[in-house]
Amino acid sequence: MKLVDERIWTLFKRHWQNTLTYWSVFFSFGLCIAFLGPTILDLRCQTQSTLQQITWVFFSQQFFLLLGSSLGGLFKRTLLCSLSALCSCTLIISLVFAIIPLCHHVTMLSVAMAIAGLAMGVIDTIANLQLVKLYQKDSAVFLQVLHFFIGLGALVSPLVADPFLADDSCVLGANWTANSSSSSDLQHLRSTLAGKGTVLHNISQYPLHTEGVSVTRVSYAFWIMAFINLPVPAAVFALMYHERLLPCFSPSPRLLDRDSLSSRNPTGSGVDDQGHGSVFACCNPAKLRGRPPTFFTLHILGGAILFITDGIIGSYAGFVYTYAVTPPLSMGHKTAGCLDSVFWASITAGRLAFIYLSYRFTAARLLTFSLVGVILVQCMMLILYYSGVFLFIGTCVLGLCISSVFPCVLAFTEDILDYKGCATAVLVTSASTGEMVLQVLVGSVIHSRGSYSFLLCGMIASCIGFSLFLLLLLVQRIHRNCQTDASKDTVMTEKPK
Template sequence: MAREGRPLAGTARGAPRGEATPGVIKAAGYYLAFITLGLVSASIGPALPRLAEQVSVGVSAVSIIFTARSLGYLLGSLISGRAYDRFPSHLVMAAGLTLMALALLAIPAMPLLLLLAAMGLALGLGQGVVDVGGNVSLVWAFGDRVAPYMNGLHFFFGGGALISPLLIAQAVLLTGGHGWAFRIIALLILPVVAYLLALPSPAPHRQPVSAASGRSEALLPLIAALMLIYVAAEVSYGGWSFTYATTTGLAGETAAAYLTSLFWGAITLGRLLSIPLALRMRPAALLAASIAGALLGLALVNLAPGSAAALWAGTLVTGLSMAAIFPTAIILTRSFMTVTGRVTGWLLFGSSIGAMLMPWLVGQLFAAFGPRAIMLAILADLLALAALFGVLIWRAQRVARRAAAA
């Protein structure tokens, strides 16, 4: 479990580099990076029809860019984990941001589907690098005080993701194409690169070589699986709620689009609200309450499948409750083991696997059993999350007892 008295990164005792940099200045760099990460993450979907026209294929064919980007994200998460442990984190983050910017500038100019997919791979690679870097650098910079900052980091990611579709829509309205939106986002990334490079990188945390540390790291697969199952539920709800609402007749297309926006907006608002909660609650307690709230929201939707009011209320409760799960899981990891770049890379690798597989599985269940299967599958996923969380806490207590007895 957490070791008392460990110096905080960024203080005179904890880190020789960046010790004089005020916390707000350090946090601002990571928050700006995650705003751009959110902008990039939500940029492809709204531009998909225009991208299909650009390479002269159908929308179904051009959707391969999502698969390519996901593959790039997987690779970026794994490769960059060890890079962060060996090189200054701001330098590695700047490289990832630069790759994102270059890919965004290139995407509107790609005339062939294969080249477009290659740029999607590069974009995902940069995203994986930045995602790992923002999370691990924040832990290194703030140490025991990281909880509210971590929730703030993911709030700013959500803010960027909310703004991006609006930016794409305005670019199409004003210029008739998507190219300028991609160029604007790319240009917004460049000052963030300069800002991070101007700041000293936080000192990395090293995993001590001992029997106790080995037992703690045995929890890593469980935490990675926890991230996988959670992100699977989040992405599936966000991606399939529109289809569920329209095919069940609970909403028309416009209302269903608002329902999806409500879900992502609730997650963003929830991450803002969870900042003060993270100061007052232990990570395990906050995570347990969040999982319970998400289960309550899905229960509302599934117990009243013909009620539009239950769908809207359940979506709001689910989004608000899910908000703190991802950042709090990273904070909880720190109480079990030293959070290194490699550890963070594996956590985000797990989350990206969930984002890739679960939406596809939900689609198969929808095709076989109809729209009710969508919300039932997500409810089952959250039940698995609750069970795995219980196993994780039980295993962590066993590890702590063994470490105390050693």
């Protein structure tokens, strides 16, 4: 049995430089999205702000990531625009890493993270768009690898930051020493903030000093991450050079055009400019006129599924530590702090495994397996809520099951719509929205109803996601039948004279 299908391998060899570049920019995305939680206490010392103030940096990043995802499709019109945007955004991420140590006020830090979030959102949309456009019906495998690189970056940045984090209080004051926060208290807080987001009332009980001399060494971590990320914009620039998109070249046909213009775009305009755009461009009435109702329903259902599943990922990563350290589990801070790392490691491993599975099985089968697995593991966690061991097992299995949902939904929905719609922009934006909104909702429920509601919220969301997927399969069948009937009517009306 061949490990890689010959046709898939041939496609990859044809577009290897483009593909590797898009994968690398998602490494930048993962590198940027995971560093904030572990370093937030040191950044609090650097900016001499309260925890309530510093945690608004999370919101700043997430909100502008959503905005960037919505606007990212505006850069898709030509390959030059897409690659220029990717080069600029990955370079911006390195610059943000470099200037974060210079942000000595929380407002400056929030602005820097807003800029980084905007760049991340643009990267998210464009990289997905370009891979789908490049491989179309064969994009599932390559999308799995793309999202594997998010997990890889999310694993690297905490490892880089960890040696430079303060073990004790990183603000030294003249009038207090006995009341300084202990190392275990800081570890507890750092783990509480280790998810992609947090809720302000979860950390309001921990007063920390804001006046004194900052002694944090976290600046070195950011400079190292800025340096690690620099090869990514260089790789995008090299691709622009390879595609002859730089101004110093003559306006001869690009290599990609000469290879694929005749087969994919024989008329010179083709589907590339008819399809993907920003979410706002998708609402253009001129483009939507004449579309069947199922066309819109497919977009809505695909976006809703990702709203739920990415929301589950964000809320689980954000609050599993809080759940673990409260009764009935009452885990130790260090033990509970490992849960978030286990979750992200299992997501990364799951995306690696699904690279092979995605060309052996259809996206619909993989989605069925993944969503049913998510429901079953959430159900078992509810039943065995008192077991700390099973919480670790369930966290690992949940990460494995939910890891492939985003790339599978994206490939499946685009395949149904024949790569002519705005599915990618809608799906990416919906996922970013769910990741931000569900964290706030779940945090509010935990605050008002107790920690057990954390698992209950995950179970309810999982069932809703699977129900939406079954509805998506039903609408897919109706949509296919509508297209078949329309094509038959066209053939019957075009009789020869």
